[in-house]
Amino acid sequence: MDMPQDRSSTKAPPERLLAEFPVPSLEQWYQEVVRLLKGAPFEKKMLTPTVEGITLKPLYTADDLAGLEFPTVMPGDSPFPRGTRLLGFREGAWLVAQELPYPTYDELNAALRFDLDRGQTAVNLLLDRATQAGLDPDMAKVGEVGAGGTSIASLIGLARALDGVDLEQVPILVQPGSAALPFAALLVAYLRRHRKDVTKLRGSLGMDPLCGLVSLGKLPVSLGRAYDELTLLTRWAAVHAPAVATLAAYGFPYHDSGASAVQELAFTLATAVEHLRQLDRRGVDVETAARRTLFGLSVGSHFFMEVAKLRAARMLWARVVRASGGSEAASRMTLHVRSSSWNKTAYDPCTNILRATTEAFAAVLGGCDSLHVAAFDEALGLPSELGRRIARNTQTILRDEVHLDALVDPAGGSWAIETLTAQVAEKAWALFQQLESAGGMLAAIEKGLPQRMVGEVAEEREKAFASRRESLLGVNVYPNPTEARPVRRQPDYAALHAARSARLQALRCSQEHGENVRVLASLQHILDSRSDELFESLVSAAERGATIGEFAKTLRTGDAPGPDVTAVRIHRAAEPFEALRAKVEQWRESQAGGPQVFVAAVGSLAELMPRIDFTRGFFEVGGLAVDASATFATAEEAQAAAVGSGAPIVVVLSTDERYPVLVPALAAALKAARPEVLLVLAGYPKEHIDAFKPVGIDEFIHLRSDVHATLVALATRIGVRS
Template structure:
């Protein structure tokens, strides 16, 4: 056969049933159902996705055309790459201004400052000094200071004879949730706020001034369905408030920018952005407005929920994955947190790494040359459909309940988000969800000098406030970190870390897997382990305990070694050292577990153990407060 003949060879397309049969052979008779997984959104993920009628219809959509699932621009990033939004801070306005000008030389193309700078008194004229606002857009979430700072932005625009572009906005609903209070008279507040929005249009005709900060819901623990639905509900609330003040729907909708968090669930993050665009465009019909006025502008920001204090360089991997998902999903603005972000601090190096991540994605992946790279992936298309369907149902549920403000007043929104957050924490505790460097593969040598736990501040001053349940904003890893910090504090005071002994049975091959398992689990809580050599006899185990005298020991070995030695070893140790607590690595058959408990075993530590619970128990027994 010649090469030209090889090129013409075709292969039969196997059916889905044939694939299932082949897969079950690989699974050695287990059902293909074992490969399905469930998400926090209540979506079942399948091991294989193939073409369906719905997914084929979605691919037939064109980028830049309604319903904008595939993006709002026909050419994607080819003509309009996303803008690099990396907020720059400093001790003074002058320092921040100099750092901003340096960042422009290194890839930044947006003026971005944290609201805290302005809230603490930094003057806009100093922050924007020698920055050509006719050429460079702005992105600032003013977090409640929008009205008070308008005179400064007006003065800056007039001094340069420039029309501001970009985003100078805030999200009142998000700020109320952070601050735990909202105005008694929301109608009066919105009327006043919308006047401020109109004022800003005088200094920037195309300026985005209304922020829908869905990242607040995400960082509280919300799933993608909730994040989309709450974001749409907040946006609709603002549209309706605008109507009350005689504003057209388009005059408000075109001022809105959505800020979505992207997390480490790569494909879900992509689908979230695509589904959100589709649903927002669909609302144009509900408001009897042309779809062009409902092209969603998206600011994506890497997730705070998934960040960790320990092994901070893993945050670089997380944010790179998240940023790539955002870029694939389709965005206009992208903000990547520096890897030191959870400490509340950053430096030139961490800021440079974050900024350079943009440049690598833009210049080295060719992502800007392909329009909607995810389009045509049957997995992404179906995930987008399911997410859109569930988010729309949730949106209608909120609408029927009286809107997002009613849910916030009742505390229903906060409760629903808290339930999802609790599920995330539980999955981390049982290590169903891995947090590298925290609940799995912790680095015992990693230390935090002066940790600053996350603090979310709103600068919004609420007149005649009514108290509401604030949204709890805590990272999933925080309980592990608090436990580990307790151990480090104990070590600083006592000179030694809290320590448990490992009684290793028989040979290295037998005990090492479970000894490594316990060592890693203990390290997640800052607890050190000291292991014995392979104990061949009961007496060797007793001698090891006598020579080390730890309050806690864990026996490690194979199932066969446990059956032979564990019960009598535990019994003898407890006889001579009754105050010692003894654990066993690995879950055993019920009959043996009963025998071990009767011999004096405190508990077994295994893959289904709640790691947070066992670490707290161990620290208590070790006298760590």
């Protein structure tokens, strides 16, 4: 079919819509905004600083793109800001790769088969902490088996986990920790036993030694041996499983410790470069290694910043690979994205549905290749079937109802997103170069450099949440005071450890297991082999019943655990408020009942309602019951009601104009009637602070308060204990 000709040079320009109205200039817009601000500084009200060191403008124009070359790049063209494929998702939608962190392989299989029939398009297999460390259940501690994923130690377990799943048709993504090589042997043994073509396997067995190191503080294997195993697996896959990534660079631990988007991107890029260097020293060229690298990034609440981060990631990886001698094809990033864990909440968990939806939207607009959307109850432990369904259907709606798979880079051309892409790329590249100057990512981690950087940003963000300059809906603002305390769904780790250990002991007593022990013993002599001989021997042992732990023990004979480093602090932003609220609610159960906070509001409801709402919300985020049901005409009425309430905390509340007369009299009367009561003033009248404290005011609450610290102090004083 002939393409339509471009006749723009001969065709008259179209008439501008609403041409009778003049087009205002940017300066005219600015002057009108200044007028509407009524004296408030434009820079303070309209410019938004971020933890990335980027200041967001309220309005972007084509002038912001001046000097940038990449906005003119077409989809599928290097450096790939608009995606690595010419037609984007029209060539195939992103993979719906939902995590199913169930501890046993039977639970995993049931959930996996159920979800694959209802919209999931890829297996996203999380292995438990023991398996990732190369430990069988009977070698691991209680609390490691089933923690964070599925316990799979042998071919029998893997077969049960994947029963009914055709891996020639369904891609598989695995986060194997330090057990990538042993797990790959199990997987290949499984495929061969079921007469599946290994060359048709798609997905990732991506191992990221630095992710494990910075997450846990140490590895169960030396870094040298980890990269040796990774090298062997990469060589084997390049020939026998060409569509499988064997290297991974995960930004998850940084994101989930509170890192900025710039930090997450820079540290992930530096991790990937460290992998390239380590494999190059072992004889694997950049072309081979880069083609088999999977990137894993998280996407948080800041929609435009996160879209820009994913676009910038592809650009920077393309720059690195081309500068390292790799081809354009090798510089195409494969990008797995998961929605953030950092911003999810245990209280009011349904708000997580909204957070995850915007994050999924950002991930798709940013051009992810596969995506996990967190279940709304992920912060409570194992996801419920309802949580899985809503998360999975979020992706289905974006694809089948919003039709994001019908568009090629819908974010392209947005002045705001293109500008942010350039700014994120510039700052991430500068931070990446700083890490390179420190000796590369491994050296930087050993020095604690990225850990300190993330810690500093996390502290800044935590202060913003504590003072409510940043919001977590349902946690530090707009809590639901009638909500029941969250029930966490965790496995019975002791029972799980006992059951899995007993099953492994039964396997070790079998006749086939004796044969695999002899096979494993023979591996001692070929550990340095660069041929397929070692991997094929591993597969052979797996077919005879060898376990992950036995593989790891054999492969790592004479090895020592990796270096000890400072681990990042993986946590959720809501945890301080959630911990406080849980303690207060538990304490309330031991009390006689009634409010913990009584609001002694003097004045009319109309004039006091904003301050009453603020006060109620201030205390309710800490789990304290608030009585703000009435206002009082006089201080005497307020005093009588406050004394009668029995509340250990009384808030004196009125207008700033009334405070100079009201506070001394009311505070003195309340303290005389109930000396133990804690008096809090709603507001912060600066000129009267020193006068109000001696008459009995114990605390002040206001817009600039550190809400968390104030509530902790007050809760402690009324008897709440850790």
